[in-house]
Amino acid sequence: LLRVNTAVVFGSRHLGAAVNDYLSRYPQVRIEMTLNDRVVDLVEEGFDVAVRIARRIASGLVARPLATSRLVALASPTYLKRHGTPRSPADLARHNCLTYTYSTSPNVWRFTRQGRTQDVKVAGTLRANNGDFTCAAAAAGLGIALEPTFIAHELLRTGKLVSILRGWEVDLFTIYAVYPSRQLLTPKVRTFVDFLVERFRVPDWDVGGKA
Numbered sequence: 001l002l003r004v005n006t007a008v009v010f011g012s013r014h015l016g017a018a019v020n021d022y023l024s025r026y027p028q029v030r031i032e033m034t035l036n037d038r039v040v041d042l043v044e045e046g047f048d049v050a051v052r053i054a055r056r057i058a059s060g061l062v063a064r065p066l067a068t069s070r071l072v073a074l075a076s077p078t079y080l081k082r083h084g085t086p087r088s089p090a091d092l093a094r095h096n097c098l099t100y101t102y103s104t105s106p107n108v109w110r111f112t113r114q115g116r117t118q119d120v121k122v123a124g125t126l127r128a129n130n131g132d133f134t135c136a137a138a139a140a141g142l143g144i145a146l147e148p149t150f151i152a153h154e155l156l157r158t159g160k161l162v163s164i165l166r167g168w169e170v171d172l173f174t175i176y177a178v179y180p181s182r183q184l185l186t187p188k189v190r191t192f193v194d195f196l197v198e199r200f201r202v203p204d205w206d207v208g209g210k211a
Contacts, residue, residue, distance in 0.1 A: 001032055002029055002030065002031045002032070002049065002188045002189070002192060003031075003032045003034070003046060003047045003048050003049075004019075004031055004032070004034070004047065004048065004049050004050070004051070004192070005033075005034045005035075005036070005040050005042070005045075005047045005049075005050040005051075006033070006034075006035060006050060006051040006052075007035070007036075007037050007051070007052070007053060008036060008037055008130065009130065009131050009132050009150075009151055010051065010053060010150060010175070011033065011035040011051070012035065013132075013150065013151070014150060014200075014203075014204075015033075015051060018199045018200075019031060019033065021195075021199070022191075022192060022195045025195070026188075026191060029188050029191075029192075034047070037129065037130075039052070042061070042178070042179065042180050043180050043182075043183075048179060048183070048186075048188070048189050049177055049178070049192060049193060050177075050178050050179070051066070051175065051176070051178075051196070052175070052176050052178055053069065053148070053173050053174075053175050053176075054173065054174065054176065055173065055174070057178055060180065060182075061178045061179065061180060061181060062178065062180070062181050063176040063177070064177045064178070064193050064196075064197055065174050065175070065176055066174075066175045066176060066177055066196050066197060066199075067174075067201075067203040068172055068173065068174050068175065068206075069148040069149050069172070069173050069175060069203070069205060069206075070148065070149050070169075070171070070172050070173075071147065071148055071149075071170040071171040071172075071173070072146070072147060072149060072163045072170065073092075073109070073144060073145075073146050073163065073164050073168075073170060074138060074144070074145060074146075074152055074155075074156065074161045074162060074163050074164060075138055075143065075144045075145070075161065075162065075164060076138060076139050076141045076160060076161055076162075077159070078141040079138070079141045079142070079143060080164070082141070083095060083096075086144070086164055086165060088165070089109070089111040089118045089120045089165060089168060090120060092109065092120050092122050092144065093120060093121060093122065095122075095124075095143065096124040096142065096143030096144065097122035097123060097124040097143055097144050097145070097146075098124050098125075098127070098128075098134040098137050098138055098143045098144065098145040099122065099127045099134070099146075100127070100128065100129070100131060100134060100146070101127055101128060101129035102129055106127060107121060107122055107123060108120070108121055108122070109122050109146055109170070110170070110171070111168040111169065111170060112168065112169045112170075113167055113168045113169065118168075124143050124144075125142070125143070126142060131147055131148065131151045134147065135147050135151050135152050135155065135161075139155050139160045139161050144164070146170060148173060149205045149206065150175075150203070150205040153204070153205035175200065177192075177193045177196050177197070179193070
């Protein structure tokens with residue numbers, strides 16, 4: 001039995017299909033998948049592998065990078081037509097911004113350009129602990145959201161959302177497969193992690209996107 005943990009949205013959107021293909025290749029392996037958005041203790045809670053989206057990984061874990069995902073400020077064309085398109089990060093203070101509960105600073109968005117950093121205090125009518133939820137609200141015209149490309153890529157491709165403040169960088173997250181460093185690297189862990197490294201070598205959210 002291979003016990004795996006990952007974030008809810010990434011697991012449902014991207015890891016599910018990968019796990020299906022892995023199990024087709026390795027039918028002798030059984031997987032127990034747990035999706036949640038808290039940082040689990042792999043050793044204490046008995047997980048073999050976790051897929052984490054983070055800037056850094058805690059010591060005591062082996063981390064294999066799988067892919068990266070950028071954060072993008074975005075809104076629907078309907079919202080921008082009604083309320084105008086922000087030309088600078090400071091303009092966001094006058095807009096309805098949809099925020100993510102688990103962000104380190106939900107109401108402060110940081111932008112960087114040419115080495116200059118600008119922090120903007122934002123506020124809005126919706127805060128949620130799920131990126132799919134805020135992304136859907138932005139696509140419905142409710143406001144502006146800051147979303148990772150692995151969530152927003154399809155809505156950006158179809159034009160239901162458009163990226164704003166181009167030229168300003170927001171943040172870049174790395175997606176890792178992690179496992180305890182003191183854990184014996186069993187064949188099931190090795191094959192699973194190697195499979196994910198190959199699977200996400202060219203992630204679909206960065207192929208032909210408009211972000």
